[in-house]
Amino acid sequence: MNLLRLIFIALAVWVIVALVRNYLRRQAPPRQPPRIGTIVRCAKCGLHVPAGEALVKDERYYCSATHRDARD
Template sequence: MKYLVLFAVLAVVYAIWRSQRSLPPEKTPRPPAVGPRAAPQDMVTCAHCGLHVPQSEALRKGARSYCCPAHRDQDASA
């Protein structure tokens, strides 16, 4: 009787292993597609706090760059 139970357990384990191994190609998991990376941007330093921000996002006042309108308005030296 114990051999019959052992055989049944082995048969179930084999069936599960076999079904997991033979997945169709469309059901196999694929790594996510990675799009093209953006080009690197030049960074500038905020004249008030020293934070580095992309040049395209920086606020300019004269020759100086700022990270936000509050720092641009607070800086009295420009």
């Protein structure tokens, strides 16, 4: 009977650990990937801007609409 009790205790502990883990996972804020995107260079002035904020034209990156639309 001792072994059966041991198995029961182990099972109970496992269930508690699983529940706590599940609870903690739900409490934790969703992990967001670090927003370190690719840095691109403005084809006009050479300013480095994140690719997400850069303006693209003809496969070239620009820091602003002024530089994008400017003629070389």
